Amino acid sequence: MKLQKxxxxxxxxxxxRRKEHGSWYGDACGxxxxxxxxxxxxxxxxxxxxxxxxRRFSDLRASLPGISAxxxxxxxxxxxxxxxxxxxxxxxxxxxxxYELTEWGYMAERAINExxxxxxxxPLHNPMLPVxxxxxxxxxxxxxxxxxxxxxxxxxxxxxxxxxxxxxxxTDGQFLAERGVIEGCDAVLRAPDARSxxxxxxxxxxxxxxxxxxGLVVEGERATxxxxxxxxxxxxxxxxxx
Amino acid sequence: MKLQKxxxxxxxxxxxRRKEHGSWYGDACGxxxxxxxxxxxxxxxxxxxxxxxxRRFSDLRASLPGISAxxxxxxxxxxxxxxxxxxxxxxxxxxxxxYELTEWGYMAERAINExxxxxxxxPLHNPMLPVxxxxxxxxxxxxxxxxxxxxxxxxxxxxxxxxxxxxxxxTDGQFLAERGVIEGCDAVLRAPDARSxxxxxxxxxxxxxxxxxxGLVVEGERATxxxxxxxxxxxxxxxxxx
DNA sequence: CAGAATCCCATTCGATACTG
DNA sequence: CAGTATCGAATGGGATTCTG
Numbered sequence: 001m002k003l004q005k006x007x008x009x010x011x012x013x014x015x016x017r018r019k020e021h022g023s024w025y026g027d028a029c030g031x032x033x034x035x036x037x038x039x040x041x042x043x044x045x046x047x048x049x050x051x052x053x054x055r056r057f058s059d060l061r062a063s064l065p066g067i068s069a070x071x072x073x074x075x076x077x078x079x080x081x082x083x084x085x086x087x088x089x090x091x092x093x094x095x096x097x098x099y100e101l102t103e104w105g106y107m108a109e110r111a112i113n114e115x116x117x118x119x120x121x122x123p124l125h126n127p128m129l130p131v132x133x134x135x136x137x138x139x140x141x142x143x144x145x146x147x148x149x150x151x152x153x154x155x156x157x158x159x160x161x162x163x164x165x166x167x168x169x170x171t172d173g174q175f176l177a178e179r180g181v182i183e184g185c186d187a188v189l190r191a192p193d194a195r196s197x198x199x200x201x202x203x204x205x206x207x208x209x210x211x212x213x214x215g216l217v218v219e220g221e222r223a224t225x226x227x228x229x230x231x232x233x234x235x236x237x238x239x240x241x242x
Numbered sequence: 243m244k245l246q247k248x249x250x251x252x253x254x255x256x257x258x259r260r261k262e263h264g265s266w267y268g269d270a271c272g273x274x275x276x277x278x279x280x281x282x283x284x285x286x287x288x289x290x291x292x293x294x295x296x297r298r299f300s301d302l303r304a305s306l307p308g309i310s311a312x313x314x315x316x317x318x319x320x321x322x323x324x325x326x327x328x329x330x331x332x333x334x335x336x337x338x339x340x341y342e343l344t345e346w347g348y349m350a351e352r353a354i355n356e357x358x359x360x361x362x363x364x365p366l367h368n369p370m371l372p373v374x375x376x377x378x379x380x381x382x383x384x385x386x387x388x389x390x391x392x393x394x395x396x397x398x399x400x401x402x403x404x405x406x407x408x409x410x411x412x413t414d415g416q417f418l419a420e421r422g423v424i425e426g427c428d429a430v431l432r433a434p435d436a437r438s439x440x441x442x443x444x445x446x447x448x449x450x451x452x453x454x455x456x457g458l459v460v461e462g463e464r465a466t467x468x469x470x471x472x473x474x475x476x477x478x479x480x481x482x483x484x
Numbered sequence: 485c486a487g488a489a490t491c492c493c494a495t496t497c498g499a500t501a502c503t504g
Numbered sequence: 505c506a507g508t509a510t511c512g513a514a515t516g517g518g519a520t521t522c523t524g
Contacts, residue, residue, distance in 0.1 A: 029377030029440075030358025030384070031290055033367050038357070041281070041497090048273055057506055068498050069507065083364065096505075104363060104480040111360045114353035115280070116272025121346060122325065125275050135271030142272075198271075238346040283516085299486055310518055315487060338485075 037082045038108070042067055046075050047105060048112055049134045050085060052166065052179045054100035063132055084108070109141075117142040121238050127202055128195070133161045136194040137177050140168070140201065143232040149173050152231055155224050158182025160190040161197060170231070187220035187228070201232045279324045280350070284309055288317050289347060290354055291376045292327060294408070294421045296342035305374055326350070351383075359384040363480050369444050370437070375403045378436040379419050382410070382443065385474045391415050394473055397466050400424025402432040403439060412473070429462035429470070443474045 038044045042064065049055060049063050061072055076099055079085050084105040089097050101108075116139060119125060131139075137159075150173050159166040160182060167180040182188050191197045192215040200210055207226060210216040218225055280286045284306065291297060291305050303314055318341055321327050326347040331339050343350075358381060361367060373381075379401075392415050401408040402424060409422040424430050433439045434457040442452055449468060452458040460467055 029369070029373035029436075030360075030362040030367075030381055031354055031377060032287060032373075033364070034357040034361035035286060037361060037364070039281070039283070039286075044277060044281075045274060061506095066498095070499095070509095071497065073507065074496095082366065102480075107363065107480070108357075108360050111353065111356035112273055114356045115276040115350075118272075118350050118353045119276035119279060120272040121349065122275070122279070124324065125272075127271070129271075131271035132274075135273060139272055194271075238344075238349070311487065312489090312519095313517060316517090 034111070037079070037084060040075065040078070042071060043075050043079060044112060044115075046072070046079065047084060047101065047108055048138055049132075050099060050101045051106070051109055051112075051138060052134065052177060054088065054098040056096060056098050060099065063134060065132075079105075109138075113138055113142040117235060121235050123237050127198060127234060131194045131198060133164050133166075133194050136161070136197050136201075137166055137168075139198075140177065140232055141175060143202070143234060144175055145231060145233050148231045149175065152227065153224075155187070155228060156185040157225065157228050158185035158188035159197070160188065161194055162192060168228075170228070175231075185220065187218065187222065187225040189225055190217040190219070191215070200229050202234050276353070279321070279326060282317065282320070284313060285317050285321060286354060286357075288314070288321065289326060289343065289350055290380055291374075292341060292343045293348070293351055293354075293380060294376065294419060296330065296340040298338060298340050302341070305376060307374075321347075351380075355380055355384040359477060363477050365479050369440060369476060373436045373440060375406050375408075375436050378403070378439050378443075379408055379410075381440075382419065382474055383417060385444070385476060386417055387473060387475050390473045391417065394469065395466075397429070397470060398427040399467065399470050400427035400430035400462075401439070402430065403436055404434060410470075412470070417473075427462065429460065429464065429467040431467055432459040432461070433457070442471050444476050 038047065045064055046060065049060055055063075057072070057076075060076075061067060061069065064072070076085070076087070080087060080099075083102055085099050085101050087097055088100055116135075120127060120139075120143075149170070152170050152173060154172070155170050157168045157170075158181075159168055165180065165182050166177055167182060167185065168175070168177045170176075189197070189200070191200070196210060196214040196216055199205055199214060200207060200216060203210075207216065207218060207222075207229065211218060280289065287306055288302065291302055297305075299314065299318075302318075303309060303311065306314070318327070318329070322329060322341075325344055327341050327343050329339055330342055358377075362369060362381075362385075391412070394412050394415060396414070397412050399410045399412075400423075401410055407422065407424050408419055409424060409427065410417070410419045412418075431439070431442070433442070438452060438456040438458055441447060441456060442449060442458060445452075449458065449460060449464075449471065453460060
């Protein structure tokens with residue numbers, strides 16, 4: 001395959017052959033190919049940030065603490081080159097552009113979430129640490145308790161996380177989360193950050209306590225919200241390495 | 243900056259906070275955490291190579307074309323530190339050591355395979371390119387056609403891929419692959435490399451043609467083998483970016 | 485064989501400044 | 505806001521050598 005090396009100087013002639021479509025690992029099968037696409041630092045998190053709909057450059061940057069403009073630009077270009085996302089010009093009124101996953105890009109959701117679910121079972125993982133808004137929203141998808149979800153009544157929950165709003169619906173036991181307005185929901189949960197929401201969903205603390213201590217605000221049907229947060233739970237930890 | 247330094251490196255104050263548990267991305271939720279564990283170059287492929295059982299250092303190295311001893315050593319150490327795998331001393335007779343996934347490590351299989359399945363749907367992916375033995379074996383797990391598998395008779399297939407042997411069984415519609423001897427199988431397929439096997443499984447060429455042209459050798463019940471290769475198929479490609 | 489230790493360049497990243 | 509340009513720093517990792 002692409003194992004050609006040392007053209008002249010004997011060593012370091014061609015240090016890294018990255019970026020030539022399909023030759024990072026010299027292994028063309030699925031997983032290696034996926035890693036060529038999503039395996040660079042930040043790439044997968046960029047994709048996850050777009051899972052709930054198109055976003056602007058600066059929004060992405062704000063959601064990915066630590067990423068530089070340079071790297072974000074590079075990742076977006078590379079991912080667009082692979083057909084994972086597209087750059088779109090918004091119509092004239094809003095003279096701005098957004099990045100949006102392609103149909104195929106959206107299909108990465110299951111794989112990405114599955115990774116997260118796996119990692120969450122590590123004894124070394126502390127789910128109460130600070131998390132981004134997109135990550136907590138994603139996590140709900142994988143942390144559903146099937147039995148609870150099956151018998152859950154339809155509901156629409158508004159989530160306000162800092163400055164972002166999500167609309168979460170349960171319909172016939174199907175979970176759906178999207179960015180959007182929270183008006184018209186059965187209940188609304190406002191949280192100062194994703195961490196507080198994580199505590200509500202995955203912690204053992206009752207909602208009322210979080211309202212008192214963590215800045216949570218409940219509006220609308222409280223009972224519905226109580227029921228909602230019980231639809232999710234963390235998978236059991238594994239006792240590894242011992 | 244901090245003054246603490248390593249016992250040997252002399253410098254390396256602390257420019258990047260990597261490697262300190264939980265701070266690559268400043269995001270503690272599942273996916274980011276998974277990327278801290280498996281997101282470094284080669285890490286996920288190392289794990290996949292161990293999916294079919296414990297392996298020695300040199301076997302791993304041989305299976306991962308392009309990885310250097312240094313990098314493999316580093317990855318194994320890091321992964322062991324996270325509790326993904328363990329280094330084990332084999333009993334005296336064989337004075338050698340092997341690396342084996344922990345219980346939790348084995349659980350990454352679904353996520354890794356899901357990634358591969360997703361990537362294989364890219365129009366830019368050519369499944370006929372050279373692949374490693376472990377990757378083709380892994381791929382079979384995700385490329386099962388449920389309807390065919392449901393009505394498949396029990397069978398044991400031996401696979402010889404170059405120097406490696408796998409034993410693949412279908413029992414009550416359940417697929418299982420493991421490293422092991424091929425003796426006592428209903429049929430045996432010998433292929434010079436994984437690429438030939440990929441052609442048999444996912445290509446449209448009949449087995450007979452591959453025997454003539456690609457060095458495949460069929461032993462035992464040919465009809466069983468014909469049926470076997472039809473249990474797998476690639477997921478449909480996506481017409482992305484168009 | 486299994487890996488530790490060295491050497492050392494190129495890639496990559498982050499910070500800053502700049503531009504349309 | 506949405507990037508681009510430039511620069512210095514350090515990390516990664518390939519090749520090589522050495523050891524038990």
